[in-house]
Amino acid sequence: MNWVLPVVLVSVLIVISLVLILVEKLLGGGGEKVITINDETKIPVKGDDTVLNTLSSEKIFIPSACGGKATCGLCKFKLVGGDGHLKPTEEPFISEEEREEGVRLSCQVKVKSDMKILLPKGLLNAKEYKTVVSYVKDLTYDIKLVRFKLIEPKEIDFKPGQYVQIQVPGIEVIRAYSIASDPKQKNEIELIIRLVPNGQATTFVHKAMEVGDKIIITGPYGDFFLREDSNKDMICIAGGSGKAPIRSILYALQAKGMHRKVKYFFGARSKKDLYYTEEFRALEKEFPNFEYIPALSEPLPEDEWDGDVGLITDVVDRHTKDLSDVEGYLCGSPGMIKACINVLKKHDMKDDNILFDNFS
Ligand SMILES: Cc1cc2nc3c(=O)[nH]c(=O)nc-3n(C[C@H](O)[C@H](O)[C@H](O)COP(=O)(O)OP(=O)(O)OC[C@H]3O[C@@H](n4cnc5c(N)ncnc54)[C@H](O)[C@@H]3O)c2cc1C
Ligand code: FES
Known part of the structure; x- marks a missing residue:
């Protein structure tokens, strides 16, 4: 019979499916699991x-700028x-040393069984904030200052230099801003946001955000912050919207009477x-x-610019002598940061004294 x-x-297919569901249930997958964090906190x-x-659904926020x-x-x-078996998607981000220490990307690892994990203590301070946009201002043709008033919780504690993540309403996009x-x-924070074409x-932020918009923010995050226990002289280097964390760092230094010598190089085109x-x-x-040194790489004739001219790396090089006991705070694109680190090292700045935030 042709129906047999x-x-x-x-x-046979039904039996295979039932067996697979059973195996999934026995080996992990859905159902209650326990995550133990830092050997202290157990979360079902x-x-x-x-x-x-x-x-994140347990209100523990790991930085995730790409969502x-x-x-x-x-x-x-x-x-x-x-077991150290990284997914191919994790490999570009995990060094050999990190792999041996069990470092993984939390967006790539699924909770299949009970897990023991370690998180930096500072990360456990990150919270979710309901905010409302209270002020928007054009700083240049492609950079805006946006102020967010915190609604719930009403206050945030952050170290100068750290960043938050904003959730873009409607499109589930998350991005990091210092x-x-x-x-x-x-009770409010300011972000400086540069327009990326088609970003x-x-x-x-540039075309639709308005005063009164409700925005969810998480944070604070990041190891790039002012080392407040140090008295070393400082060099700060930034380009574009990289001015954001340096501005916060300068507020903190100003409050202490600018007790450290600070040179701040800012690179712009014109x-x-x-x-x-x-x-x-x-x-x-x-x-x-405090010394502020803005430099233009391509000044226009109408700029009538009599300040420093050139790539920011060359300008830093020209203004710099021995950096063996100086701290560096760098902020901008990965390419700019790499080039600046080379210049600082040429002047004997120590690796441990170089702090940077890649706006990648
Ligand atoms: C720790 C951290 C702090 C940051 N702080 C700030 C800040 O204070 N101010 C700020 O303006 N940005 C900051 N950024 C960058 C920011 O998070 C976004 O990456 C950026 O705003 C672009 O987001 P988008 O969604 O508009 O672009 P996307 O939709 O993500 O990107 C669109 C296209 O543009 C490219 N692209 C993405 N970012 C850039 C860029 N910065 N320059 C040129 N091309 C880009 C992408 O490769 C893609 O092809 C920070 C990033 C990090 C990781
Ligand atoms: S959230 Fe960006 S790599 Fe995991």
Whole structure:
């Protein structure tokens, strides 16, 4: 009979599916699992989602500037007793040393069984904030200052230099932005956001965001922050929107009477890319310890520019002598940071004294 074969085939498929479901249930997958964090906190969770999403639904926020697409490499955690088998998507971000320590990307690892994980203590301070946009201002033709008033919780504690992540409403996009405001100002934060052509988050910020918009922010995050226990002289180098974290760092130094000698190099193409010049010139007048050195790489004739000209790396090189006991704070594109590190090292700055934030 020609109906026997199909019936047998369908029956075999049903049996295979049932066996697979049973194996999935026995070996892990959905169902309750326990994540132990730093040998202290045990959290019962529902399995099968990524570590990033699972912890986020428990209000533990790991940095994830690419929103889980394995392109930022920021969402690292340590898996205790992990087998070290990285997914191909993790490999570009995990060094050999990190692999041996069990470092993984939390957006790529699923919760299939009970897990023991290690997270930096500072990360456990990151929270989710409901905010409302309270002020928007054009700083240049492609850079905006946006102020967010915190609604719930009402205050944020952050170290000058750290960043937050904003969730773009409607399109589920998450992006990282350094806090540009005074760390003493706890009930609102300011971000400086440069428009990236066709960029998802920045197009929203520049073309659609308005005062009164409700935005979810998480943070603070990041190891790039002012080392407040150091008295070393400092060199800060930034380009474009990289001014944001340096501005926050300068607020913190100003509050302490600018007790450290600070040289701040800011690289821009032409005069129309400069902003907050008056603010930093005023700081120079107030504190002889502080020097602001804006430099233009392609000044226009109408700029009538009599300041420094050239790539920021060459300008830093020209202004710099021995850096063996100086701290460097760098902020900008990965290419700019790499080039600046080479210049600082040429002048004997030590690796441990170089802090940087890649706006990648
Ligand atoms: C720790 C950290 C702090 C940051 N702080 C700031 C900040 O204070 N201010 C700020 O403006 N940005 C900052 N950024 C960059 C920011 O997170 C976004 O990457 C950037 O705003 C682009 O987002 P988008 O969604 O508009 O672009 P996307 O939609 O992500 O990108 C669109 C296209 O543009 C390219 N692209 C992405 N970013 C850039 C870029 N910066 N320059 C040129 N091309 C790019 C992408 O490769 C892609 O092809 C920071 C990034 C990190 C990791
Ligand atoms: S969230 Fe960006 S790599 Fe995981």
